[in-house]
Amino acid sequence: MAKKSSRDRMSNEINAGSMADIAFLLLIFFLVTTTIVEDKGITVKLPPWSEEEPDITQLKSRNVFAVLVNAQNQLLVRGEEVKVSELRERTKEFIANPTKREDLAERPTKAIITLKNDRGTNYETYVGVYNELKAAYDELWDEMSLRKYGVKYSDDLPLKWRKSIKDEIPMVLSEAEPTSFGEEK
């Protein structure tokens, strides 16, 4: 029952040696239970569902860029067989129509891209095609943004700038109901 002097007590520290062990334990727990997910992807806005048949509006064929992907993952663009790697350039040319050709879109605002696939189309191919179409628009937006404002197009731009770009080159991509070829049984 010898009483320690208060001086002795002052010098007594809490042993923090095990603190590191506790922290390591927590760290390892989190390492094991978590995954670094790549939460990235192509964001798409779907059209609202309607029971009615869409009314068929006749469009000038020069303004329509029809892309078909079949169950064999082949690509048909305006009646021609095309490779996925060529799609981006073709789309850009179609929308911007820099040489004012008679068979390409009158104006970017009038350009419409239609995408149709089979039920048997590979998802990878579909995403690849969608990616190229989106890339074509992204590149055109970039170019226009660089010309007008001197910076590349991004979501950080002021809303007014973004709107003026999108007004001039709106992204119109319509997806048709797929045909049921090559469905996996």
Added chain:
Amino acid sequence: MSKFAKGKKKGNNPAINTASLPDIVFMLLFFFMVVTKLRDSELMVKVSTPFATQLTKLEDKSLVNYIYVGRPVEKYRSTYGTKPRIQLGDKFANVGEIPIFLERFRVKIAEVQRPKITSSLRVDGDVTMGIVQDVKTELRKGNQLKINYSAKKKPDL
């Protein structure tokens, strides 16, 4: 040389101060807690997302629900076969269960934030469009129009 010899006189060398070790480890811990996401459900289907370049990042993870589509993994093949399947949460589901799944997710979110809900479609690249189309149709019917085709960044060549 005599400088170093002096120290030896004491014989017992002092211990390295480890007081800052917990701080370092905690820093690591916080780093991992921030960049990772708790694994909420075990994947029952094989999902290997395709490559793409025009990617956007999903910002608010609490506003994202995940729909997995792929072939069942080895363990479930005997019961569920090898045909592509949909996984919602931690179980296999039919296309018809998607609206309920979306509604269950929606009620948990504050009303003002509901338009910002995104459905992340984590679909295996090797699946045909048929099942994906069915999922998309259900999403449109369920008025969940903001979707994200999950994809990996294509490595630059």
